[in-house]
Amino acid sequence: MRNIKLTIEYDGRRYLGWQRLGDSDKTIQGKIEGVLKQITEEDIEIIGSGRTDSGAHARGQVANFKTASTMPLDEMQLLLNRYLPRDIIIKELEEVHERFHARYNAEGKKYSYYVWNAVIPSAFEGYHTYYYPQELDMDKLQAACERLVGTHDYIGFSSLKKSKKSTVRTVSEIVVERKGSILHFAFVGEGFLYNMVRIMMGTILDVAAGKIPLETIDEVFANKVRANAGATAPALGLFLDEVYYPAEQK
Structure with missing residues (x-):
């Protein structure tokens, strides 16, 4: 075979x-x-x-x-x-x-998430970006990205109710780049829980828009309560870019 x-x-x-x-x-x-x-x-x-x-x-x-x-x-x-x-x-x-x-055999993944951040939506980009018209504080946005990086129990940033398996994951980087009205976020990690990227994304935006304080991220890591994190960003802005394998298995 x-x-x-x-x-x-x-x-x-x-x-x-x-x-x-x-x-x-x-x-x-x-x-x-x-x-x-x-x-x-x-x-x-x-x-x-x-x-x-x-x-x-x-x-x-x-x-x-x-x-x-x-x-x-x-x-x-x-x-x-x-x-x-x-x-x-x-x-x-x-x-x-x-x-x-x-x-x-997968040992890591890279996801992209795209946000259209402008008052006026786009007729073309609306199919593959999340329309988020609120003004964003880029310093808070960057700080939220940095707080979410590391090795943590991410169950509070997932839609899992509970899990028999470990929910500890390592997120190695969250990088954001702005080009005009489009914000491109790249999430790289060893693995992601159910809806984890979308909930982290919603949390980052809610912090940057002033809807929740930056300290909320630390609280969710500590208390593991999903309801305390930000909104779940919609799926339409999410792309699985790459799956990483050991060199001998590529």
């Missing part, structure tokens, strides 16, 4: 997220598996590096699947991109070691 690694780009607006749902064909995983079954004549299950929310996007989602097909990878990629919807693109196919697992 061959083990095939996929790098995938998609616009998530029309979909209910990454994970296949039994009662819907509106998922990224489901669409790709359907086309793979069509071209390989096998029941294929693809393993993603993680789930993306309904409406969220990806430039570098990674997945893998096992197949007995001997079809050349360039032909497989061509057929996948021919039959998949135009908002799902297979950027790369690579045959990898049989033990490669897109989820369990």
Whole structure:
């Protein structure tokens, strides 16, 4: 059996997220598996590096699947991109070691989040940015980003009610860049909890807009209460940019 690694780009607006749902064909995983079954004549299950929310996007989602097909990878990629919807693109196919697992071998991820920060919304950018018209204090915004970096228990910045597994994560950097009305945030870490990037993003904006004090971040780390953090930013501004693997498993 061959083990095939996929790098995938998609616009998530029309979909209910990454994970296949039994009662819907509106998922990224489901669409790709359907086309793979069509071209390989096998029941294929693809393993993603993680789930993306309904409406969220990806430039570098990674997945893998096992197949007995001997079809050349360039032909497989061509057929996948021919039959998949135009908002799902297979950027790369690579045959990898049989033990490669897109989820369990991942050692880090990079997400981007885009905010349209102006009084007047944009007719074009509105599909992939969060319209946030409030005036922002950039010093407070930067301070909030810095407070959220480090190794902490992030359960208060997630939608998890509780977890049997550790909710301690390391966020190595949160970088913000402004170009005109667009704020681009880059989040890099070893892994992120359910809705963690979106809740951190909402908290950063609420601090910068003066809705909550900067000290709220420290309080949430201490008391682990989700309700004390900022709002959950919507999915439309979120992109999974890259998944990191050990060098020998890339």
